[in-house]
Amino acid sequence: MRDSHDIRLAVIPGDGIGSEVVAEGLKVLEVLGLKVETTTYALGAAHYHATGETLPDETLAELRGYDAILLGAVGHPSVPPGVLERELLLKLRFELDHYVNLRPVKLFPGVETPLGKARPEDIDMVVVREGTEGPYAGAGGVMRRGTSQEIATQESLNTAFGVERVVRYAFDKAMTRPRRKLTLVHKTNVLTYAGDLWARIVERVSAEYPEITTDYCHVDAASMFFVTDPQRFDVIVTDNLFGDILTDLGAAVAGGIGLAASGNVNPAAPGSASWAPSMFEPVHGSAPDIAGQEKADPTAAILSVAMMLDHLGLADESARIEQAVAVDLVERQVDWVSRTTREIGDDITARVAG
Amino acid sequence: MRDSHDIRLAVIPGDGIGSEVVAEGLKVLEVLGLKVETTTYALGAAHYHATGETLPDETLAELRGYDAILLGAVGHPSVPPGVLERELLLKLRFELDHYVNLRPVKLFPGVETPLGKARPEDIDMVVVREGTEGPYAGAGGVMRRGTSQEIATQESLNTAFGVERVVRYAFDKAMTRPRRKLTLVHKTNVLTYAGDLWARIVERVSAEYPEITTDYCHVDAASMFFVTDPQRFDVIVTDNLFGDILTDLGAAVAGGIGLAASGNVNPAAPGSASWAPSMFEPVHGSAPDIAGQEKADPTAAILSVAMMLDHLGLADESARIEQAVAVDLVERQVDWVSRTTREIGDDITARVAG
Numbered sequence: 191m192r193d194s195h196d197i198r199l200a201v202i203p204g205d206g207i208g209s210e211v212v213a214e215g216l217k218v219l220e221v222l223g224l225k226v227e228t229t230t231y232a233l234g235a236a237h238y239h240a241t242g243e244t245l246p247d248e249t250l251a252e253l254r255g256y257d258a259i260l261l262g263a264v265g266h267p268s269v270p271p272g273v274l275e276r277e278l279l280l281k282l283r284f285e286l287d288h289y290v291n292l293r294p295v296k297l298f299p300g301v302e303t304p305l306g307k308a309r310p311e312d313i314d315m316v317v318v319r320e321g322t323e324g325p326y327a328g329a330g331g332v333m334r335r336g337t338s339q340e341i342a343t344q345e346s347l348n349t350a351f352g353v354e355r356v357v358r359y360a361f362d363k364a365m366t367r368p369r370r371k372l373t374l375v376h377k378t379n380v381l382t383y384a385g386d387l388w389a390r391i392v393e394r395v396s397a398e399y400p401e402i403t404t405d406y407c408h409v410d411a412a413s414m415f416f417v418t419d420p421q422r423f424d425v426i427v428t429d430n431l432f433g434d435i436l437t438d439l440g441a442a443v444a445g446g447i448g449l450a451a452s453g454n455v456n457p458a459a460p461g462s463a464s465w466a467p468s469m470f471e472p473v474h475g476s477a478p479d480i481a482g483q484e485k486a487d488p489t490a491a492i493l494s495v496a497m498m499l500d501h502l503g504l505a506d507e508s509a510r511i512e513q514a515v516a517v518d519l520v521e522r523q524v525d526w527v528s529r530t531t532r533e534i535g536d537d538i539t540a541r542v543a544g
Numbered sequence: 545m546r547d548s549h550d551i552r553l554a555v556i557p558g559d560g561i562g563s564e565v566v567a568e569g570l571k572v573l574e575v576l577g578l579k580v581e582t583t584t585y586a587l588g589a590a591h592y593h594a595t596g597e598t599l600p601d602e603t604l605a606e607l608r609g610y611d612a613i614l615l616g617a618v619g620h621p622s623v624p625p626g627v628l629e630r631e632l633l634l635k636l637r638f639e640l641d642h643y644v645n646l647r648p649v650k651l652f653p654g655v656e657t658p659l660g661k662a663r664p665e666d667i668d669m670v671v672v673r674e675g676t677e678g679p680y681a682g683a684g685g686v687m688r689r690g691t692s693q694e695i696a697t698q699e700s701l702n703t704a705f706g707v708e709r710v711v712r713y714a715f716d717k718a719m720t721r722p723r724r725k726l727t728l729v730h731k732t733n734v735l736t737y738a739g740d741l742w743a744r745i746v747e748r749v750s751a752e753y754p755e756i757t758t759d760y761c762h763v764d765a766a767s768m769f770f771v772t773d774p775q776r777f778d779v780i781v782t783d784n785l786f787g788d789i790l791t792d793l794g795a796a797v798a799g800g801i802g803l804a805a806s807g808n809v810n811p812a813a814p815g816s817a818s819w820a821p822s823m824f825e826p827v828h829g830s831a832p833d834i835a836g837q838e839k840a841d842p843t844a845a846i847l848s849v850a851m852m853l854d855h856l857g858l859a860d861e862s863a864r865i866e867q868a869v870a871v872d873l874v875e876r877q878v879d880w881v882s883r884t885t886r887e888i889g890d891d892i893t894a895r896v897a898g
């Protein structure tokens with residue numbers, strides 16, 4: 191896709207452990223022999239306190255010029271809840287039209303899972319979470335705030351346009367996987383308007399993919415099956431909020447939030463009018479309680495770099511990182527020693543290089 | 545509370561396995577030596593197909609006259625999604641003002657959990673799920689249905705009145721438990737209007753309960769902690785939809801949906817203007833695939849009867865059932881034999897009687 195394999199990369203380390211884990215992701219990226227140019231953007235809580243800004247318009251415009259964005263984590267207790275999330279993280283997802291929030295849930299061999307009996311072949315799915323609408327639209331309001339007559343509303347906005355594009359992406363993704371199964375997760379029996387839209391679109395598009403087995407699961411039952419029967423799932427397509435919940439749960443059953451990578455993907459062809467850079471980030475948060483202590487696991491950030499390379503058409507380089515991580519994860523169980531963030535990054539980097 | 549301990553009970557067996565499990569619940573109830581008068585209401589899919597009715601007004605009016613309602617399960621694939629749920633089950637919850645949906649998540653000794661390392665003392669919480677508002681209000685709409693310009697909305701309605709009463713109930717519940725801990729679960733960083741209302745009310749009411757330790761957890765993180773660190777929770781208070789998801793997940797980690805009981809509680813004092821009968825039901829659904837085969841586990845229905853008795857002020861009788869179930873659950877692991885629905889009911893009944 192990009193001749194000479196150059197990547198122009200914007201890096202947003204963010205808050206808390208974000209900068210620690212991103213540093214290790216970049217370390218791995220460096221030894222692949224690619225020409226990578228990185229520019230760091232100091233957005234997040236510190237920038238907000240210093241300037242009152244979350245994501246200035248000029249910065250957003252600049253970010254559009256990169257091939258991809260690597261983000262650490264955003265959020266700090268010193269900032270009121272929702273400010274950095276809505277005005278920085280979600281704003282990036284919405285403005286750059288990251289309508290696919292891609293979150294693999296995969297148990298690597300050697301990794302311990304809280305599910306006593308699960309084996310790696312039991313947990314291997316991809317959650318395709320819608321990223322630009324639903325309950326995340328920010329619609330809603332409050333009246334008579336602080337009184338006993340207060341009402342607060344929160345509105346989920348769903349469009350045929352928005353649902354169909356992510357559903358199509360999910361069907362295409364299912365075509366690349368051996369099991370070729372797609373499950374819609376929603377709550378059609380209660381959220382009848384939105385659920386009906388999702389269900390009809392999945393049904394209609396499924397006719398174009400006769401090779402794919404399609405089924406449906408309520409979100410409450412799905413969260414149960416993540417624990418009792420994760421084999422049931424191959425590719426899941428779901429709305430923004432259900433995807434948020436299920437992928438944290440997925441990270442837990444697949445060995446922990448320290449390993450879960452994600453891509454906020456704009457799947458448009460580079461050069462087309464709707465293209466914008468995709469953004470890759472670990473699923474975990476900024477974990478201010480352990481920040482600065484080199485205790486965080488950088489694996490999720492490193493796997494996010496692998497997802498980024500795959501998205502950029504560098505499948506071989508992506509696979510090299512995934513393989514190095516897979517070996518490191520097996521080794522961890524065999525010869526367990528406590529390592530710092532940096533040491534884990536160094537070890538994985540050495541495997542990628544060697 | 546009721547002199548001569550008479551209970552006038554309305555029974556709604558419902559669909560699928562509903563009638564099978566309810567029969568066992570009633571069998572246990574019969575041997576307690578209480579004077580119980582039961583009236584059965586044949587509501588559900590069959591009634592809907594025969595008459596087009598879900599919950600006629602006169603039936604609803606009649607139901608208001610009972611001391612309590614015991615419900616099996618509602619829902620069948622032959623009825624379009626949402627019809628029985630919204631017009632029967634949720635209508636009962638809303639009309640009878642069941643603003644507390646009480647769902648214990650408790651690992652009984654001897655019960656196998658999918659969490660390899662969890663012990664009974666690790667999983668012992670009560671989820672207080674709001675039952676009459678939030679995303680379940682049914683608000684929303686659709687425009688240009690079936691076209692590429694379709695939009696579908698779904699609105700969560702939250703009131704200070706509705707949130708405060710369930711939050712107060714949850715604080716009172718936490719006072720009855722040794723750990724005295726209450727966790728609000730929400731998604732305040734994204735659902736900022738509703739989340740702000742919930743967070744402010746919890747903070748304000750907490751001042752009246754200095755003995756209670758109060759904390760907050762995002763719903764995505766909470767679903768992770770259900771699997772990795774369930775000890776973290778004692779009493780959870782949360783909105784209708786988050787509670788729906790978390791309690792199915794809770795049932796899964798506590799040994800399965802066959803054991804999870806629930807109460808749709810109207811906590812008003814009997815005789816007061818806002819009183820209406822509370823309704824008790826297993827968390828599981830109607831499972832049409834195994835209906836009529838005596839394969840369903842009636843334990844959740846039996847434990848729902850125990851919750852009902854406790855609600856009606858019959859704490860001793862409630863405890864007798866819980867103890868009989870606890871013994872049966874230990875025995876199951878020791879001498880495992882496959883039993884039918886009826887056999888499990890018979891065994892638990894014999895223990896209660898003996």
Ligand SMILES: CC(C)[C@H](C(=O)O)[C@@H](O)C(=O)O
Pocket residue numbers: 265275276279280434473733734764
């Ligand atoms: C930080 C928060 C806004 C975000 C989300 O809810 O999407 C996070 O939980 C995630 O999953 O990336």
Ligand SMILES: CC(C)[C@H](C(=O)O)[C@@H](O)C(=O)O
Pocket residue numbers: 379380410619629630633634788827
């Ligand atoms: C059947 C459905 C409407 C119901 C709900 O969502 O509340 C069920 O899942 C439950 O938890 O009791």
